[in-house]
Amino acid sequence: MVELAASKHVQFILSKAQEKDSYESVLMEHIRLNGAYWGLTTLDLLGKLDTVDVNEVVSEVLQCQHESGGFGGNIGHDPHILYTLSAVQVLALFDNVDVLDIEKIANYVAGLQNEDGSFSGDIWGEVDTRFSYIAICCLALLHRLDKINVEKAVDYILSCKNHDGGFGCTPGGESHAGQIFCCVGALAITGSLHRIDKDLLGWWLCERQVKAGGLNGRPEKLPDVCYSWWVLSSLIMIDRVHWIDKEKLAKFILDCQDIENGGISDRPDDACDAYHTYFGVAGLSLLEYPGVKPIDPAYALPVDVVNRIILGIKEYSLV
Numbered sequence: 673m674v675e676l677a678a679s680k681h682v683q684f685i686l687s688k689a690q691e692k693d694s695y696e697s698v699l700m701e702h703i704r705l706n707g708a709y710w711g712l713t714t715l716d717l718l719g720k721l722d723t724v725d726v727n728e729v730v731s732e733v734l735q736c737q738h739e740s741g742g743f744g745g746n747i748g749h750d751p752h753i754l755y756t757l758s759a760v761q762v763l764a765l766f767d768n769v770d771v772l773d774i775e776k777i778a779n780y781v782a783g784l785q786n787e788d789g790s791f792s793g794d795i796w797g798e799v800d801t802r803f804s805y806i807a808i809c810c811l812a813l814l815h816r817l818d819k820i821n822v823e824k825a826v827d828y829i830l831s832c833k834n835h836d837g838g839f840g841c842t843p844g845g846e847s848h849a850g851q852i853f854c855c856v857g858a859l860a861i862t863g864s865l866h867r868i869d870k871d872l873l874g875w876w877l878c879e880r881q882v883k884a885g886g887l888n889g890r891p892e893k894l895p896d897v898c899y900s901w902w903v904l905s906s907l908i909m910i911d912r913v914h915w916i917d918k919e920k921l922a923k924f925i926l927d928c929q930d931i932e933n934g935g936i937s938d939r940p941d942d943a944c945d946a947y948h949t950y951f952g953v954a955g956l957s958l959l960e961y962p963g964v965k966p967i968d969p970a971y972a973l974p975v976d977v978v979n980r981i982i983l984g985i986k987e988y989s990l991v
């Protein structure tokens with residue numbers, strides 16, 4: 673099996689962060705903060721977070737904050753719950769959550785909860801189980817889950833459960849692995865996983881593995897490296913990860929690397945990008961690939977970061 677070209681991927685991520693005028697960086701401009709979360713978490717998983725200047729990152733993140741308390745995808749952009757989570761995640765990586773006005777952010781997120789327990793992404797009102805996960809994950813990282821009605825939030829998520837065991841964006845929406853991660857992640861964080869049929873969901877998830885070893889996001893679709901995260905993290909959270917062939921999946925991810933220039937793509941021989949590089953490395957982390965730090969399947973952050981924030985456990989180096 674080809675090995676993980678870790679140092680090439682670090683170079684790839686660092687070079688993407690420097691690009692300002694490329695076609696890709698212009699396309700990514702509105703989601704810069706989300707891209708920062710992908711890139712910086714990749715660096716942390718590969719043990720290279722110290723290659724970036726913390727003060728520069730913190731200052732850029734803070735400039736994306738809006739007076740409402742929420743964060744935009746870039747400086748001067750409108751706030752959205754997704755970029756608000758990205759901001760908290762990035763600062764969590766650097767153990768810098770304290771620089772935030774936690775109360776203000778928590779009020780912004782809590783203000784997006786609707787009467788039925790669902791969450792909107794921003795003031796324009798689109799509702800999606802992605803936003804339920806984001807709100808719950810963000811508030812848990814800020815220790816402010818008490819700001820929302822957790823019971824209603826959980827009931828809403830459960831109302832998006834389908835007969836096949838999966839979850840969709842809204843009640844009756846088609847099951848999709850991305851939405852399943854969001855619903856299972858939110859249920860895991862709120863201690864509500866006992867309310868789902870793990871065997872039924874486990875079957876749907878393990879059937880996502882195709883002959884080549886990769887995972888797809890729903891039936892009859894092509895495999896994509898990013899589902900190594902969305903599917904695998906869900907299987908781990910419901911304790912059914914042994915239902916897929918882990919070795920074949922690791923090989924699929926490794927076959928999607930650009931060994932010469934770094935980066936990971938959706939499928940072998942396609943163009944690499946930061947999104948697939950992150951979810952490929954995160955997938956390998958879930959597969960316990962040597963040299964990659966363990967990642968928490970619910971919070972989507974390195975385990976040591978989650979231990980520090982949620983459990984208050986600090987890891988000390990003896991060297």
Ligand code: GRG
Pocket residue numbers: 754802805806849850851853854888889890893894896898902971972
């Ligand atoms: C902190 C990890 C983390 C996530 C934050 C934004 C979010 C919460 C979750 C997104 C979950 C999601 C819906 C992922 C799927 C993304 C994706 C590859 C969508 C593509 O959908 P289609 O229909 O692709 O274009 P398929 O593969 O079905 O053909």
